Amino acid sequence: MAIITQRLLSFIAALTPVLILVLMQGTAVLAQEAAPVDPRTATGGAQTLEDILARQRGEAVDYDFRRAATGDPAGAAPMTGQLGTLGGVSDPELWRALRYGTADVTVSSHGPAAAVIIQDSGMTWLTFREGPLATYGGYLLLGVLGALLLFYLLRGRIRIDGEKAGITILRFSAIERFAHWLLAGSFVLLGITGLTMLFGRMAIIPLLGKQAYAPYAIAGKWVHNNVSWAFMLGLVLVTVFWLAHNIPNRHDLKWLALGGGLFSKNVHPPAKKFNAGQKIIFWGVLVLGVSISVSGLSLLFPFQMPLFAATFEKLNALGLPQLVGLGDLPTTLLPHQEMQLAQLWHAIVAFLFIAIILAHIYLGTVGMEGAFDAMGSGEVDEQWAKEHHGLWYEDVTGKPAHDPAGHPAE
Amino acid sequence: MKSMYLAFLAIVALAVLADFGLHRAGFSVQEATSGPSVRLD
Numbered sequence: 288m289a290i291i292t293q294r295l296l297s298f299i300a301a302l303t304p305v306l307i308l309v310l311m312q313g314t315a316v317l318a319q320e321a322a323p324v325d326p327r328t329a330t331g332g333a334q335t336l337e338d339i340l341a342r343q344r345g346e347a348v349d350y351d352f353r354r355a356a357t358g359d360p361a362g363a364a365p366m367t368g369q370l371g372t373l374g375g376v377s378d379p380e381l382w383r384a385l386r387y388g389t390a391d392v393t394v395s396s397h398g399p400a401a402a403v404i405i406q407d408s409g410m411t412w413l414t415f416r417e418g419p420l421a422t423y424g425g426y427l428l429l430g431v432l433g434a435l436l437l438f439y440l441l442r443g444r445i446r447i448d449g450e451k452a453g454i455t456i457l458r459f460s461a462i463e464r465f466a467h468w469l470l471a472g473s474f475v476l477l478g479i480t481g482l483t484m485l486f487g488r489m490a491i492i493p494l495l496g497k498q499a500y501a502p503y504a505i506a507g508k509w510v511h512n513n514v515s516w517a518f519m520l521g522l523v524l525v526t527v528f529w530l531a532h533n534i535p536n537r538h539d540l541k542w543l544a545l546g547g548g549l550f551s552k553n554v555h556p557p558a559k560k561f562n563a564g565q566k567i568i569f570w571g572v573l574v575l576g577v578s579i580s581v582s583g584l585s586l587l588f589p590f591q592m593p594l595f596a597a598t599f600e601k602l603n604a605l606g607l608p609q610l611v612g613l614g615d616l617p618t619t620l621l622p623h624q625e626m627q628l629a630q631l632w633h634a635i636v637a638f639l640f641i642a643i644i645l646a647h648i649y650l651g652t653v654g655m656e657g658a659f660d661a662m663g664s665g666e667v668d669e670q671w672a673k674e675h676h677g678l679w680y681e682d683v684t685g686k687p688a689h690d691p692a693g694h695p696a697e
Numbered sequence: 698m699k700s701m702y703l704a705f706l707a708i709v710a711l712a713v714l715a716d717f718g719l720h721r722a723g724f725s726v727q728e729a730t731s732g733p734s735v736r737l738d
Contacts, residue, residue: 395733395734396730396731396734397729397730397731398729398730400730401730461699461700462700464700464701464704465700465703465704465707466704467704468700468701468703468704468705469704469707469708471704472701472704472705472708473708476708509716510712512716513711513712513713513715513716514708514711514712516711516712516715517707517708517711517712520711521704588724588729589730590730591729662701663698663701664698665700
């Protein structure tokens, strides 16, 4: 019995360390399960296969773990110690700091962009520019042209319904017409050169070849850069001349309710100097014109007028991006990213602008009889004035524009 | 139509003036963002 007891105790004594070891391992496993698991433990903090695959699937990967892993010079061995000369930053950590723009870089060139050694947002910009921007922008312009052609085929030219009076009145003074054509002429040049720059590689080079396109591109760039000043001056002038005339009033609602009389004959809703349609054009030109001018100036003086980080900060504070599910917009942007966003915004605004102006050009030329005279000679036929701007006609002449039945007075 | 032609002339004049003036004033991108060690032309 004593022997059995002694052997049992010996067995337990031998087993105890094993049991303790097993228990410790079990506890460790439990502790591991309880604590958050770092998915990059196996790679020592570097990106994992899962990170790479997620990026290849186009999923958003939080790269903070890489952005922050740029070494620790303060924790390095002292210069006098062993391995001290290696410092606290490895080569990958140095490249990572360059990659994410946090390295302390000194360059001899001027400007904020010069110190950015690596930036990776260029491909995003390029693919958006050549992809959705050009595609949907092109469709928008073709769609507007198609709609105008359809309107012309269905409605034809909007004629003066009554008999022409043969007497003209001054609609726009010489300085007003000058301002309009300064804006219009520069806009056409900017629109053509801008579109050919955007679609040059995609559409014109395959058509003409690189050698033919190159001098045109250089000339187009010069025109686009330098004609912009006339556009901005024209925008200021028309705003000064016409802002007061474009304040919405109650007549605009009636004009809009009747579709401006554009879709049927002998319908002439009352309008002052500008009708509701022209007011929409005016405010569109003003808002888009200011936006395209500011983004254009940002492009004209590269890296000196960053716009977007500050704008995003204000939008985030208002909660607008979060409202539409975009989350917080980035408020720290590299100088290059500022330029890329300015270029994309400039082009998006330009497409909308051109779409509106195509409709304006149509109605001001082939779409409506007598409309061009207002900006050509400045003089319009009295009958045209009675039909399209009856209230303005009454203000200018002191005569009634409509007979008691509501028809334009002959 | 005089106003229109005058405006078109003004567009050309302003463009030439802007190009000349901005270069004279040292606002060209080349001058604004490069250092003395950079050969421009």
